[in-house]
Amino acid sequence: MANMKKIAELAGVSLGTVSHVLNGTAKVREPLRKRVLDAVQVTGYQPSQLARGLRRDKTNILAMIIPDILNPFFPGVVRGAEDVAFTKGYRLVLCNTDNDHSKEIMHLNALRTYLPSGLIVIPSDFSELTVQAESYRRTGAAVVCIDRLPRNWDGDSVTINNAEGAYEAASYLIGLGHRRLAAITGPLHLTNSQDRLKGFKRALKQAGIESIPGYLQETTFDRAGGYAKTKILLKMVPRPTAILACNDMIALGALLAIREAGLHCPDDISLIGFDGLDLTEVTSPQLSSVYQSPYQLGAAAAELALDRVAQEEGPARHIVLKTELRIRDSVAPPAKAKRAAVKAPTRKAGYVLA
Amino acid sequence: MANMKKIAELAGVSLGTVSHVLNGTAKVREPLRKRVLDAVQVTGYQPSQLARGLRRDKTNILAMIIPDILNPFFPGVVRGAEDVAFTKGYRLVLCNTDNDHSKEIMHLNALRTYLPSGLIVIPSDFSELTVQAESYRRTGAAVVCIDRLPRNWDGDSVTINNAEGAYEAASYLIGLGHRRLAAITGPLHLTNSQDRLKGFKRALKQAGIESIPGYLQETTFDRAGGYAKTKILLKMVPRPTAILACNDMIALGALLAIREAGLHCPDDISLIGFDGLDLTEVTSPQLSSVYQSPYQLGAAAAELALDRVAQEEGPARHIVLKTELRIRDSVAPPAKAKRAAVKAPTRKAGYVLA
DNA sequence: TTGTAGGCGTTATCAG
């Protein structure tokens, strides 16, 4: 492959001049400039990212560390980041941690020697990112934390308004006449789980509803967890009339458990999920959910990281994205209260199919 | 960050010796060796991948080019490749083409200067990869093509047995008593679409069923396509009693169209998808599908690529993975023939939930 | 067995 030396020969100038033309680092007389550019055209020359990175102590690489691309929430995040990165001439390196913080550390270490410009991280469970990031920043890399935050995180971040989203969902159910509301939360050591629970509780409190401890179930963010906890909820007396699942996978498991119990959603029990994944449209009933945009999350993180590359100083920025309650077919007024129930707001359109 | 020079000083040896110890490229006396290793320990030294890559003309980077990580088939492929890459000390760079072959070329060009060891590509529509790959191989990179092949591809590849999978699905439907079988295929310029159609036709031919042209519909690999084409199929007289959708997204659209037409799956019409995505479990009825393992596809590709790095010569290898027909609730004997129908094989278990 | 030194392709500094 062509290199700068060859371009210099072809253009009949020195190596330094080629560099100046290519990087705009000094004014070069037009004729010389043109000769260089022509030589570049002819040879199809591209600068070696390796040599450039070595010299500059920084590559056009953006690294992204996530729990698991197989979890349907994450592809959108990755895609958002990749699009922004690509547009700005960066490549995205993808790492999966399986929520294992030792694997997170391994990735962090391995990536370091590639001198990435930025690092976008969805922290694993019990992440020690706050410590690691410090050493990273010394290499000049921007570290942006998204979706959930590790303990004591004080750097740049992009999250969503978890509490508000859960609050709206719970309030909506209460508005329908529900008084016996249950919540199935994700692991409560995660900040997003904590915040969603807070929002849920606030809605109850505001409506003067006393929360029954058994109605609050904590589990993992997956279908199996939702299934198991819903089984428990359905056996309670009195049985809750509505469930807020703190993500869609949990809601999916809940739906299955409801069906298996011979109950019907939403007639016997209302259900709202969280995230608003595509698959909420293909279940029956279609699942109501607190939608958030994974794409926007990833894109904002990449913007933030690359801004930080250009402008290293400045206070940490915290971007908080909005959620949107999407009501579909999985909610209804509670059976006993149907007649008295407040009229439900107009059904919002979800994705349109064709 | 520490570099080899510092290690050499700390260990009281020369730079070359450090390199020899680290790469096992020459025998070094135990005491020296130990001093080097200790210094590495103490400093937490890691070799610069950039400098190493520059010197070796090759980095520990594996690049992966796919249409779109948002398509639920691809995350599994990416994860399979990343796991293998990670295990062997490689990082995965992810690129989305949106099936746009000019974007594919842009990625290919941009990646080149990072000197990746390997390249795993799911070709875009009308890909010119066969040409591009040639120039890539000259840089010493292994190029592996997966899922579908571009025109004239003669390099390493990993695909699945598309024809066989479609054949089995169609044969199964025929075995249930269906005679009016329709197929909704993906774009027929793609090799995987072509092969699935071939398998479908072979099953019909073998059963002595004449295929009605209108029963063969070509569309894009998405829900909207499946929806539109199914609408057409449902208006035909006589109406098909079974549909083979050439991927699960198409099947999803078909399911919706069937429901909207006031028909019931499987009582009025049987449906089998292709890919066996997780979401086939959450529809109702649960979708039968020709399962393939995206994870295995990605993992095999990474193995193949990295094998090729170690062993550059040798004939092209073509790995063909098996599919597995997973029958769930979306198939039944045709209404009129129910009594006479052959007994359906035992229902295979899909994923187990808990 | 160990050390020396050249060069991979850039960028950046500093003379001219």
Next chain:
DNA sequence: CTGATAACGCCTACAA
């Protein structure tokens, strides 16, 4: 403005 030239960190002949 333009051109040498010294790093960046590592590998690898080749020499000792």
